[in-house]
Amino acid sequence: MKLLDGKQCAQTIKQQIAEEVTLLQAQAARLPKLALVLVGDREDSLSYVNSKAKNCTKLGMLCDTYHMAEQTSQEELLHLIGQLNADAAVDGILVQLPLPDHLDADLVLDAVDYRKDADGLHYVNLGLMLTGHHYVLPCTPNGILQLLKANDIPLKGKHAVVVGRSMLVGTPTAILLQQQHATVTQCHSRTTRLAAVCSQADIVVTATGVNQLLRPEDLKEGAVLVDVAMNHDEDGLCGDVYSKKTAPQLAERLSAMSPVPGGVGPMTIAMLMHNVLELYKKHR
Numbered sequence: 646m647k648l649l650d651g652k653q654c655a656q657t658i659k660q661q662i663a664e665e666v667t668l669l670q671a672q673a674a675r676l677p678k679l680a681l682v683l684v685g686d687r688e689d690s691l692s693y694v695n696s697k698a699k700n701c702t703k704l705g706m707l708c709d710t711y712h713m714a715e716q717t718s719q720e721e722l723l724h725l726i727g728q729l730n731a732d733a734a735v736d737g738i739l740v741q742l743p744l745p746d747h748l749d750a751d752l753v754l755d756a757v758d759y760r761k762d763a764d765g766l767h768y769v770n771l772g773l774m775l776t777g778h779h780y781v782l783p784c785t786p787n788g789i790l791q792l793l794k795a796n797d798i799p800l801k802g803k804h805a806v807v808v809g810r811s812m813l814v815g816t817p818t819a820i821l822l823q824q825q826h827a828t829v830t831q832c833h834s835r836t837t838r839l840a841a842v843c844s845q846a847d848i849v850v851t852a853t854g855v856n857q858l859l860r861p862e863d864l865k866e867g868a869v870l871v872d873v874a875m876n877h878d879e880d881g882l883c884g885d886v887y888s889k890k891t892a893p894q895l896a897e898r899l900s901a902m903s904p905v906p907g908g909v910g911p912m913t914i915a916m917l918m919h920n921v922l923e924l925y926k927k928h929r
């Protein structure tokens with residue numbers, strides 16, 4: 646069984662980014678810059694933003710954090726985004742979600758210039774991805790794809806089942822896998838006989854947030870599992886299928902699997918860093 650080690654794979658990607666940035670520094674070129682926008686004081690959001698900022702600076706890129714008060718108005722937030730859109734020194738913009746209830750997240754995200762959309766989730770970028778002419782790809786779905794590729798998991802002609810249909814993970818992942826010539830089945834909360842569908846799959850990607858969504862025996866012998874979820878059980882962090890308890894049985898049954906933690910999570914942040922550098926190159 647091959648462990649799809651996202652931590653190690655992310656490290657390799659980040660190392661390549663750091664090397665490219667070092668070259669830019671040597672040329673005394675302008676450096677890639679990410680603007681992080683945080684509204685309010687949610688502890689989890691604060692820690693995500695800090696981690697993104699830390700990653701950016703560790704790779705030699707620039708990062709400005711705009712921490713706005715909880716009661717910031719829609720107009721004030723849109724005004725800041727307008728300024729960042731117009732700022733030639735800013736290559737990527739990321740608005741940390743969730744936003745406080747009084748703010749319209751869709752309106753705010755749509756206001757970001759798609760050419761500075763570090764998350765790759767702007768509707769223009771999703772549309773471009775759909776047509777196969779991507780500008781920048783969504784971080785978690787691209788992270789899943791890169792993790793599979795780095796581990797030489799064949800996709801062409803394989804039956805992949807993606808469980809989840811959010812625009813953040815499930816749907817873009819299904820599109821990317823199909824573009825790699827996998828035959829993709831997409832499931833969601835109304836899917837009947839989920840286990841039976843998954844038992845047919847060569848590759849199962851789960852992104853639901855439901856603990857114990859499937860049992861190890863619901864997966865085909867020799868299948869590949871990519872567990873995207875970040876759930877909790879009595880042993881700590883776990884996925885939809887992967888947990889401390891199921892890991893030994895999964896290891897015996899599958900040909901490859903991503904652990905939780907240490908699987909898709911680190912890939913998401915590596916892809917964000919990748920996007921900042923990509924946007925910079927296009928911007929320049």
Ligand code: NAP
Binds near residue numbers: 839874
């Ligand atoms: P989401 O927006 O809540 O979407 C969950 C999806 O799962 C929905 O499409 C839902 O179906 C489906 N679903 C729910 N219960 C189901 C069931 N019993 N059977 C089959 N499908 C079911 O969540 P998300 O933002 O996509 O995130 C999914 C998970 O991935 C979460 O655990 C999140 O924390 C994790 N995540 C991890 C990373 C990372 O970097 N590792 C990044 C993003 C998200 P309906 O559409 O029918 O409601």
